Amino acid sequence: MDEKKKIIEFKHIVKSFDDQVVLKGIDLDIYENEFVTLLGPSGCGKTTLLRILGGFIEPTEGAVLLNGQDIKDLPPYKRELNTVFQKYALFPHMNVYDNIAFGLKIKKEAKDVIDQKVMRMLKMIGLEGYEKKDITLMSGGQQQRVAIARALVNEPKVLLLDEPLSALDARLRKEMQYELKRIQQEVGITFIFVTHDQEEALTMSDKIVIMKDGEIQQVGSPEDIYNEPVNRYVASFIGESNIIPGVMVEDKKVKFDDQVFDCVDVGFKDNEKVDVVLRPEDIEIVPKDQGKLTGEVLSVLFKGVHYEIMVETVPGTTVTVNMHVMNKNANVVKKDDEAISANDFYLDLEDMEGIDEKEIIARADAQAWSLTSDDYLSIAKVDTDLKQEVGEYHVTFSTSSGLSVTRKIRVIDQRVVENKKANEAISAFNFFKTTDEIQESMTLDTDLMVWANAQAWKLNNEDETVELFVDYDFDQETIKEGVYPVTFSTTGREFKIHTTKYVEEGKEVGLTFEPEMIHVMEKMGF
Structure with missing residues (x-):
C-alpha cells in the first residue's frame, strides 16, 4: 500500500495577540484525503x-507548507483551500x-462548465431541484449544504470547516x-474541521488533534485517543472516564486505592506517580466476593x-x-496610638511538645498595629501558664510599650476520625x-483549613498527606456573629459504570475489569 x-x-507555528501567546509552537502534518478534526475548548487556539x-x-x-511549498505570502484567494464558516456567509x-456558482463566475469559467459543476454539486448535497430557491427561505441544514457546495465546486485541495x-x-x-x-x-x-464537540470528532474523523492552551x-x-489517552485532560475531554491517581509500581503493575493491579502498560519509572483511567463501559458489576x-x-x-x-x-x-464568629472589635485592645488583638484557640495535647512563642502567636493570630499609620x-512578649495537660489556660500578648491582650488556650485530646476502608484519618479544631x-x-478555603489546623493522612503512613476539601454554608461578605459549622472532607472514590443490567441502590457489589482495560497515563499539571 502506498504511503499517504x-x-x-x-512547522513550529507561534501566534501572539497583544503579548498573549495563543499558539505555542504547533507542529502538525496532515495527509491527503484525511478528515482531520481540531478539537478543544473555546480559546485553545x-x-x-x-x-x-x-x-x-x-x-x-513558523511556516505553513501546502504540497511542500511555503504559502505564507499567498493571499487567501490564491491558496488551494476553501473555508466554510460558522455563519455560512451565503449571499x-x-x-x-x-x-454555488459564484466562485466559478469569478474565475470566468464557461457557462456550460459552470452549469455542469453546479448541478453535480446539487446532486451530491441532496438539493436537486432547489437551484432557483431563495437562500433566505432555506433551513439551517440546507444553507449549510449550500455553503459546502459553494466551497467544493472550486475543487480545492483542502476544505476548512x-x-x-x-x-x-x-x-x-x-x-x-x-x-x-x-x-x-x-x-x-482533505477536510480540516474545527469543533469543541467530542461526539462530532469521534463520529467523523480519521484523525483527531486535541488542543489545550495553544498546544497539541x-x-x-478516534480509537487511539479514546482507548489510549496520554493524560488526564485528553481522557476527560474524549468520552466519560473514571480517573484515579495511582503509582506505577513497576512495568505492568499499577497501584491505586491501596491495591496493586495487573495492567499492560510499560515504560514508566518504578514508583512513578500516574493517573489511571477506567472507562465506564470497561467495568463489570459482579457479586461482592468476586x-x-x-x-x-x-x-x-x-x-x-x-x-x-x-x-x-x-x-x-x-x-x-464549629467556627465561633465574634464582633470585629471583640478581641481588640486600644490605647493611645496602638492596638493589639488575638483570638482564643484550641491545641491538641499531642501538638504541644516543643511549641514555642512564634507558634502560639500564629495560632492566636495575634497582631499589633499603629492606629494612625496601620x-x-x-x-514583644508572650506570657502563658500553658501546661502539657488537658485544660484551659491563659496567654497574654504584649507590645514593647506594654499594651496587652489576654486570651484562652483550650488544650484538648483531639478526636481523630479514622476511616480504615480508605486507609486515612482526618482531624480539625473548633x-x-x-x-x-x-x-x-x-x-477563604485555605484560611479555614489553616485556622482549624485541618489535616488528613494515611493510616499506614502518617507522612503521606491526603487532599482535603472544605464546605460551609455562610456568605463571606455578610457574615455576622454566631457559631457556624465548617466541614472538612476527603473525596473518597466513586466509579461510574455503564451496564445493561439493573442493580438496586444501596446494594453491596463487586467491581472487576481486565488488565487491558486499565490505561495508565502520565501525571499532568494544570
Whole structure:
C-alpha cells in the first residue's frame, strides 16, 4: 500500500495577540484525503490555527507548507483551500444556484462548465431541484449544504470547516455529521474541521488533534485517543472516564486505592506517580466476593440503552468543627496610638511538645498595629501558664510599650476520625474568628483549613498527606456573629459504570475489569 502524501505541514507555528501567546509552537502534518478534526475548548487556539492556514491571519513565527511549498505570502484567494464558516456567509440576494456558482463566475469559467459543476454539486448535497430557491427561505441544514457546495465546486485541495454545525439543532447536527463524512469520502479531498464537540470528532474523523492552551496534547485516530489517552485532560475531554491517581509500581503493575493491579502498560519509572483511567463501559458489576474492588451502589440512572450506575468503593472521611464568629472589635485592645488583638484557640495535647512563642502567636493570630499609620508592630512578649495537660489556660500578648491582650488556650485530646476502608484519618479544631478576619480573607478555603489546623493522612503512613476539601454554608461578605459549622472532607472514590443490567441502590457489589482495560497515563499539571 502506498504511503499517504503529506498535503499540509505546520512547522513550529507561534501566534501572539497583544503579548498573549495563543499558539505555542504547533507542529502538525496532515495527509491527503484525511478528515482531520481540531478539537478543544473555546480559546485553545484551534480556530486561530485554521485561520492561519486559510491566510486570514499571519503566524508570529513558523511556516505553513501546502504540497511542500511555503504559502505564507499567498493571499487567501490564491491558496488551494476553501473555508466554510460558522455563519455560512451565503449571499442573501442570490438564489442557491448563484451562490454555488459564484466562485466559478469569478474565475470566468464557461457557462456550460459552470452549469455542469453546479448541478453535480446539487446532486451530491441532496438539493436537486432547489437551484432557483431563495437562500433566505432555506433551513439551517440546507444553507449549510449550500455553503459546502459553494466551497467544493472550486475543487480545492483542502476544505476548512470552522464549527459549521454549531448553529444546528441536535437532530440535524447528527444527520449532518454523517452527511459531511459521506461528502468527504465522495469528493476524496482533505477536510480540516474545527469543533469543541467530542461526539462530532469521534463520529467523523480519521484523525483527531486535541488542543489545550495553544498546544497539541495528542494526535491520533478516534480509537487511539479514546482507548489510549496520554493524560488526564485528553481522557476527560474524549468520552466519560473514571480517573484515579495511582503509582506505577513497576512495568505492568499499577497501584491505586491501596491495591496493586495487573495492567499492560510499560515504560514508566518504578514508583512513578500516574493517573489511571477506567472507562465506564470497561467495568463489570459482579457479586461482592468476586470483585477486585467492592462498594455500595449510590445511584442508578436509566439512559435509554444502558444504566449509569455510581458505586462508592472508598467512602470519603469527614470531620465538622464549629467556627465561633465574634464582633470585629471583640478581641481588640486600644490605647493611645496602638492596638493589639488575638483570638482564643484550641491545641491538641499531642501538638504541644516543643511549641514555642512564634507558634502560639500564629495560632492566636495575634497582631499589633499603629492606629494612625496601620503599620504592624511587633509582639514583644508572650506570657502563658500553658501546661502539657488537658485544660484551659491563659496567654497574654504584649507590645514593647506594654499594651496587652489576654486570651484562652483550650488544650484538648483531639478526636481523630479514622476511616480504615480508605486507609486515612482526618482531624480539625473548633476555632475563633472575627467578622473582619473572615471578610478580609483573600483565600477563604485555605484560611479555614489553616485556622482549624485541618489535616488528613494515611493510616499506614502518617507522612503521606491526603487532599482535603472544605464546605460551609455562610456568605463571606455578610457574615455576622454566631457559631457556624465548617466541614472538612476527603473525596473518597466513586466509579461510574455503564451496564445493561439493573442493580438496586444501596446494594453491596463487586467491581472487576481486565488488565487491558486499565490505561495508565502520565501525571499532568494544570
